[in-house]
Amino acid sequence: MKPPKRLQALIEEGLIDTVVRQLMSGKEATVFVVRCGDETRCAKVYKEATERSFRQAVDYTENRKVKNTRQARAMAKGTRFGRQAQEAAWQSAEVDALYRLADAGVRVPKPYNFCDGVLIMELVTDENGDAAPRLNDVAFSPEQARRHHATLLLEVVRMLCAGVVHGDLSEFNILLGHESGVDCPVIIDLPQAVDAAGNNHASRMLLRDVANLRAYFTQFAPELRSTDYGLEIWDLYQRGVLQTESVLTGRFVQQAGSVDMRSVMREIDDARDEESARLIRMG
Numbered sequence: 001m002k003p004p005k006r007l008q009a010l011i012e013e014g015l016i017d018t019v020v021r022q023l024m025s026g027k028e029a030t031v032f033v034v035r036c037g038d039e040t041r042c043a044k045v046y047k048e049a050t051e052r053s054f055r056q057a058v059d060y061t062e063n064r065k066v067k068n069t070r071q072a073r074a075m076a077k078g079t080r081f082g083r084q085a086q087e088a089a090w091q092s093a094e095v096d097a098l099y100r101l102a103d104a105g106v107r108v109p110k111p112y113n114f115c116d117g118v119l120i121m122e123l124v125t126d127e128n129g130d131a132a133p134r135l136n137d138v139a140f141s142p143e144q145a146r147r148h149h150a151t152l153l154l155e156v157v158r159m160l161c162a163g164v165v166h167g168d169l170s171e172f173n174i175l176l177g178h179e180s181g182v183d184c185p186v187i188i189d190l191p192q193a194v195d196a197a198g199n200n201h202a203s204r205m206l207l208r209d210v211a212n213l214r215a216y217f218t219q220f221a222p223e224l225r226s227t228d229y230g231l232e233i234w235d236l237y238q239r240g241v242l243q244t245e246s247v248l249t250g251r252f253v254q255q256a257g258s259v260d261m262r263s264v265m266r267e268i269d270d271a272r273d274e275e276s277a278r279l280i281r282m283g
């Protein structure tokens with residue numbers, strides 16, 4: 001196909017050779033299949049902030065690292081330079097998370113390049129070498145559902161051990177890849193990933209990610225409905241004892257006399273939201 005304007009520069013730079021086809025146009029990015037030498041890869045072209053939808057909310061960008069204080073002040077004030085800085089921070093957050101998670105052994109697409117708001121990464125494929133389906137487009141037997149659910153919980157634990165919460169994990173952001181003869185879930189779409197230790201909303205996001213997995217796989221394996229892996233995982237993490245080898249039970253029993261984590265987290269979140277609202281009101 002005729003390369004779209006945003007990919008022209010990458011062709012001139014020699015980072016990609018040809019654009020094969022458009023794969024998807026989502027809420028926040030358009031994804032293309034591209035050829036690089038004799039490899040097929042994918043190129044994720046981020047939309048400009050004005051065309052994007054919802055995820056740049058305060059809770060995601062809170063505590064995101066910026067390079068210097070001028071940038072931080074500009075971002076806080078919402079000047080044009082600030083918006084550009086925020087835009088760049090948002091886009092590069094995904095490539096940063098991909099490198100960090102790949103290092104931690106999480107199955108994510110291998111990143112190759114990030115240039116001019118375009119991320120070049122591995123194309124996740126099915127058994128025919130075509131772009132892999134999203135979990136949302138696949139049906140599973142109860143046994144497969146239990147297996148993929150367990151695999152993905154382990155991925156969530158690996159991410160958390162690496163200090164990252166996905167923040168938008170669901171059947172729409174997991175592909176069913178096929179490797180060495182077996183189906184293998186691959187986690188994608190990470191620009192909103194948050195730093196587990198530095199973001200006050202991390203616990204809530206982790207609980208939501210895990211609840212999304214449960215809700216999706218419960219359709220195929222109803223016994224998963226009564227599991228409570230999210231609280232169990234967060235409790236281990238908070239106590240500093242979470243490891244990729246941690247054995248999970250799917251049950252979370254409130255210790256007698258211990259704090260009710262759910263309500264404590266709600267209190268902290270509420271206080272935080274009130275404070276942000278106050279700061280905004282004060283300009």
Ligand SMILES: Nc1ncnc2c1ncn2[C@@H]1O[C@H](COP(=O)(O)OP(=O)(O)O)[C@@H](O)[C@H]1O
Pocket residue numbers: 023024025026027028029030031042044109121122123124125131132134172173175188189190
């Ligand atoms: N590495 C990849 N390999 C194969 N398909 C991909 C890859 N990355 C994205 N896609 C496809 O593009 C779609 C949109 O990508 P995603 O990263 O989820 O962006 P958005 O923010 O638009 O949801 C995905 O649902 C998936 O179908």
Ligand SMILES: [Mg+2]
Pocket residue numbers: 026172173189
């Ligand atoms: Mg997505």
